[in-house]
Amino acid sequence: MSVKNAFYAQSGGVTSVINASACGVIETAKQHSDKIGKVFAGRNGIIGALREELIDTSLEDAESITALKHTPSGAFGSCRYKLKNLEENKREYERLIEVFRAHDIGYFFYNGGGDSQDTAYKVSQLSEKMGYPITCIGVPKTVDNDLPFTDCCPGFGSVAKYVAISTREAALDIASMCESSTKVFILEVMGRHAGWIAAAGGLAGADHNEAPHIILFPEVPFDREKFLARVDHCVKEFGYCVIVASEGAQYEDGRFVADAGAKDAFGHTQLGGVAPTLANMVRQALGYKYHWAVADYLQRSARHIASATDVAQAYAMGKAAVEFAVSGKNAVMPIIVRDQASPYVWSVGEAPLSQVANQEKKMPIHYISDDGFSITAECREYLSPLIQGEDYPPYDDNGMPKYVKLNNTLVEKKLRNEFDI
């Protein structure tokens, strides 16, 4: 087998550990120079391939590549861009082949969530349908934790840790103030369709008598009266009430509790504002003093408090992707396998892209308590290992984390034509 270059791209919403996967890909590819030449990273994901904007990662020094392991977000740029089906937009696939051929690319590593693995799967069909031989491996990533097959998704563990710790810290704040001040606190967290991240807030307390007293999951239809009754009960019983609310919390009829109205590139409703909406309900119905926070991007970029387990898994997925590729595998995605629950032992497995694409893993309903407001012991057992360990970035003398900024030097273009996307 001749030496071919590799294309690596980051896709979809970034995480605090997606660069650790990039690090795993690049460092491992270097160890297989008999098969993989250079690793070109797409500038802004797949868009970089379409535009022939390829970053030559071999021009970065080894220390910078290693520093990716502790640097959050997408060092090469990510994108929200979904390839259409081959039949619908053949032009895009022809362009990809044109670029891949021009740069002698034989490996395609695509680092993303469900939508992105769909793209990876489509690219993997290039060999068969359009006669361009390419080894295509997905690298899992998503804070939403909704990819199938894998025990968890790199990126999720760190968000979970951030949300669990932030909830506990804020809860201590309210507990100390509630006698004469704030009695209700609401933290809004991500999770459009699944309550994984909201569930992680549950790790802040030992049971439903400790904060958070209420978790609002997208899986449980929001019932205003039941919610307000529980808030009132908690304030009377515990002196205060801490709520972790998923942005995806919705009514029985599917209306989001807070619907901003906008939609993203994939047609998903863009959310935000469930916390102030709930705060308003509390104010009007109960009159308690409240505060609310919206973690938004802070939660998925909080590399400063990343889970060591998550960082290790993110790196391992990048590494495994390359090892799969050089060992002749194709159209697969490495996954995390839970070999043992406690103490947590995991290993690397694999799943076919054809089955990963566009399949959303829902949170099991038995992870949610009967009253719909907290997590079960089984959920706790699942989540707990994912936030284990701390993996702090190095800091400079001024107290700021030393996150690396790559040079991101583009490879000289070989094609004459531009491509409009």
Place this chain on the structure above:
Amino acid sequence: MSVKNAFYAQSGGVTSVINASACGVIETAKQHSDKIGKVFAGRNGIIGALREELIDTSLEDAESITALKHTPSGAFGSCRYKLKNLEENKREYERLIEVFRAHDIGYFFYNGGGDSQDTAYKVSQLSEKMGYPITCIGVPKTVDNDLPFTDCCPGFGSVAKYVAISTREAALDIASMCESSTKVFILEVMGRHAGWIAAAGGLAGADHNEAPHIILFPEVPFDREKFLARVDHCVKEFGYCVIVASEGAQYEDGRFVADAGAKDAFGHTQLGGVAPTLANMVRQALGYKYHWAVADYLQRSARHIASATDVAQAYAMGKAAVEFAVSGKNAVMPIIVRDQASPYVWSVGEAPLSQVANQEKKMPIHYISDDGFSITAECREYLSPLIQGEDYPPYDDNGMPKYVKLNNTLVEKKLRNEFDI
């Protein structure tokens, strides 16, 4: 001098390091058993004194007291309760004397911000005006950084570190997504009347060409057109725009950009919501895709990323308060003195409570750039040392910080009468 017990209370909004000051008070008092007997902590601040709800800190083991140093929020409960003037509500002062006398209290340590130092000053007048001898020492604390005399206020450095790091992390997120997704990000931070916390966001970038591209200070009248023009410029110039907005951002006429309408116990307007308000402006005027976060209590309770400098200063203030008291000082507050800017060297000084009370330290106007959107080099030089060093709490095997929960055993009441507050 005979041995007298001490009363310690936490007051006002809590911080991630106020318990470090408590630790400093309690541990140092133990070293002066020739003068100080037990340290009684007020349950929920001064309210605990009025209700005769005194926590006997001598019943906690030494490890738990030491663990206060890494535990955020107010371990004994805090309060928003301001004593009226002696002339207006003599009954409260008589009650304090009654409780102090019943429990042989001769030292009063009050840990709080401007309003609280006002209370401390009033209590210090008890000796003179009502004939009850008491040594009264203030312990500075406030995330608002607005106490006079002291170089900075314990609690602020850690919020500053949290905001600087969170801003940088979120900025990396936007930078990697802006090509095809979010272009404008707004982080709302605390600071009702002064822009200290918003200014700390400026440490995330090297200058105004790096994120945050816009800081909105309460000190600079908000100009909608100028703001939107700058947002548009940044998106066109850098591809994205990161904004750190103080909750206290206001128009020329004093109206808050987002005024929730509610007021707290001190009559301060309760704020929240400047981020969504700004996001709405951006959407309507420019149409850019946006995201926004509201840090709220997360920022002031984030002990997981506390500034080591801040923790050390918080402890030192508690320690100095006791040392002042046993050396015969009265009606003073220890302060932090900046002996050298770089490398940062600080020491402990003192200020009279009579001059500290109700005086708000404004941010110097030369700390804000001419265009009103960023911080100056002088501001950076002031802020930078305050976030230096990391002081991580210990973690348990499940990946959660080991924050201590005290027993908080109440001393048996000696008075027959209850006191309604």
